[in-house]
Amino acid sequence: MSEPDTRGRRVVLWMYASAVAVSGLFGYVLGIIVYGDGGGPAGPLVEGSGAAYGSVGPVTFQLNPVNLGLFGVVSVGTLLGVGLLAIVYASERADA
């Protein structure tokens, strides 16, 4: 069965991009489901009346759909990005 060749890099970069995009979408919908649209006490699982906050190291942010979406993009983008850089490095060394 003849199939046209596709460059592996292209497919891997698409995989990376789609993983990061899905993480952003996942975070956004998670924000809606858990904390409600505005990050206020509208979500089904919000405890108390005020907005909820989370933190990663020194960075504190309100738990709302947009921020959680951003968190998904940045965290997954960074983690998988480091892995991808390692793959690029190993490939260049091995195939040189």
Added chain:
Amino acid sequence: MASSSLVLTVLMGVLLVAVAASLARLEDWRSYTPLSDVGGALGERTEHGHEEKPGGLVRWFTTVDHKDIGILYGVYGAIAFVWGGLAVLLMRIELAAPATNVIGPSLYNGLMTSHGITMLFLFGTPMIAAFGNYFIPLLIGADDMAFPRINAIAFWLLPPGALLVWSGFLLPGVATAQTSWTMYTPLSIQMSSPAIDMMLLGLHLTGVSATMGAVNFIATIFTERGDDVGWPSLDIFSWTMLTQSGLILFAFPLLGSALVMLLLDRNFGTTFFTVAGGDPILWQHLFWFFGHPEVYILVLPPMGLVSLILPKFSGRKLFGFKFVVYSTLAIGVLSFGVWAHHMFTTGIDPRLRASFMAVSLAIAIPSAVKVFNWITTMWNGKLRLTAPMLFCIGFVQNFIIGGVTGIFLAAIPVDLILHDTYYVVGHFHFIVYGAIGFALFAGTYYWFPMVTGRMYQKRFAHAHFWLGLVGSNLTFLAMLWLGYGGMPRRYATYLPQFATAHQIATAGAFLIAISTLLWVWNMVVSWKEGAKVDTADPWDLEETGQLTNDWEWYEQQRDTPVPATDGGEPDDGQSAD
């Protein structure tokens, strides 16, 4: 009552003897078993047999040919997959709305139990055995499995096993087993339905079957390799099957023992797992000492399939082959040291919990090594996006999501919050369907031309992949949302705020069902009517120097006139085609 039981037992005995006698009269099976040349158990060679496989159904009931048994395993696995799939579709229909609408909680619990056990024991393990049986002897240059008759016995233990496991649905008036696949005590002791006893016996049969199969694979790979197949040149799929068989050898007998203890508790008044006098947590220890290795029993060979198939369509050899083998062995060893991460919330000693958390996190390392090697293989490769390759890529993508969500569960503080929620269900479904299922589909498409001599329909295969990928991500991502939202697993009803995510999951499940229908249709129709392959190398593997022993065997089959039999002599003028 007692006399009717006695009559039934006698009748069953007479029936079994009659079946054995009729089979013996119909066919001299000894004549076409590979051991016939040395006379078999009786020490003499039969004189009046014929050296061909019998025709019709008798062939399939009496075969000891590894390829036939592989196909039997495959058909059996596909039937179980349909049963388990229909069960979960009914459950997902019920979950489309919060209240009880279509099926009651009892039936829901029965379907849930059946879905879990069917997919793991009756679909997953046998489907892997299908690939192992058909292709391991071809890949390592063996004539057959080391013990062909044990191979046949191992398979034929499975159909009665399935009937026993499903007995609650098949016997009128008997309540279904509703213990979930984990069969936690004391619930599984206290529920009175005889369907539970039959399910335990059925599971025992499947365990015996898996153990016999494992012994066979180990013996075959150790002793039956061809002259040109040394350990360094052993293919990656055989390595994973060897490791998996080792795991089965240690895990399944323990499950068998625990099942017998549970049967004794249920029927003979012992107190191994009872609240008064025994310890329900002991069941969890025994069950998960089997149960977690079972996860790797299910995932290692599919990883082997991906490691074998993905390089074929990347135009280059697997990157870091040795490290993929080492990581397989490392996962095999570590898999026996993680079982208590399923029990973080049971109140076990916190020091124990910490050690199990450490090992559970550590097992991510060899898993990541594999992902690293698969993607590095692709990075500088020229990919051909055929159906098997698409499913391999889908495997990698889904395995990353399933693996990363699992790392969080390995951390005690996170697990204490997410334990028994839909998050866990979403996590392991990404692995069992999104990864394991995808790899098995990749295998069916990759070897379809070799098994059938025909090509599958490409358009259906690609539609199968895309619908399966979108469907699985919709379903299982929605489950992760539900888990974060606090939705507990194993319930037929739920609070209204969970409705949207459940509806997304139900829609995704239907996409998966449609994609599976396309697969079944494609396999059946293409087997009958697909275009005949006109070459022994339909994937052009020779171009990149990746023609493995199995394809060389196929080429020989096509070129050499042979009778359609094992043990027969080449017959002039008769072609395999």
